[in-house]
Amino acid sequence: MANNFVVGGSEAALTPFTIAQMQAMKIYASEDLDxxxxxxxxxxxxxSMVLGEAAGILCLQNNPEKAIAKISGIGYATEELKHSVSISANAECLQKSMKxxxxxxxxxxIDAIVMHAPGTRKGDLSEVNAVKEVFGNKIPAxxxxxxxxxxxxxxxxxxxxxxxxxxxxxxxxxxxxxKSSEEIPQKLDNILVNAVGFGGNAVSILISRL
Incomplete structure (x- = not known):
């Protein structure tokens, strides 16, 4: 319906209230490390989750001559959870969105994956487990x-x-x-980007080189 439009997001989460919420959920970092x-x-x-503040904007356009990369795949999924801030052991929602x-x-x-990986023990492990389920023995970086x-x-x-x-x-x-050492990809033509939110909502975007 449109050839060009702007999409983005912003967050100013560094408030005492929001940090207290994360600490109450026992997911916030507590070690003084670099x-x-x-x-x-x-x-x-x-x-070890830590909050940050940022804003980001992308221009999406239906004109490959001016593009710097291409969205070649979109995936999304949800899963039923026992608790609104939990995720299943193998992140079924992320498995579905990646596929x-x-x-x-x-x-x-797929040469690499930019993981959601919030720094929580369960969140990181669940996402890694989901990647193993989808990619088997040949896991992208x-x-x-x-x-x-x-x-x-x-x-x-x-x-x-x-x-x-x-x-x-x-x-x-x-x-x-x-992170434990892994093989560095020799090329980066297709990169998968994962995001997951509270409530078991997952999105995966496949970015490809032009």
Missing amino acids: YPCRSLDMEKSRN MAIGEISPSE MTSNKWKLGHTFAASGILSIEWAILMMEHQEFIPVPF
């Missing part, structure tokens, strides 16, 4: 930006897409510094 958010650190012994976004493309063509930026809630999805596009433009994978 990077207190241990997103994708699968060896962490406690939750929908990948579509007819072979999973082996996994990264996240929350160890550096924190969880910016409404802006986090846009920032994850930006992270993917930057890696694709420079053909350089940005690893999580304390």
Whole structure:
């Protein structure tokens, strides 16, 4: 219905009330570290979510000549949960959204995944389990930006897409510094971006290089 439009999100979550909410849920970081958010650190012994504030805007257009990347797949799903802020052990909602976004493309063509990975023990593990379920033995390189930026809630999805596009433009994978070593992809042509929200809502976007 339109050839060009702007989409984005912003969040100003660093208020005593919001931080107190996260602390009451026992998911907020409590260690004084250089990077207190241990997103994708699968060896962490406690939750480490940290809030951040940000804004991000993208221009979506129906004109590939001016585009810097292409959205080649979109997936979304929900799952029934026992608690509004929990997620199943294998993140069934993310499994469904990733499969929908990948579509007819072979999973082996996905070079990397920008994970939602909020830094909580259960959230990170559930998402990694979902990736293993979808990709089997050939798992794409996994990264996240929350160890550096924190969880910016409404802006986090846009920032994850930006992270993917930057890696694709420079053909350089940005690893999580304390994540277990993994094979660095030789190319970045297709990057999957995950986001999941309270209540079991998941979205996956497949970004492709032009």
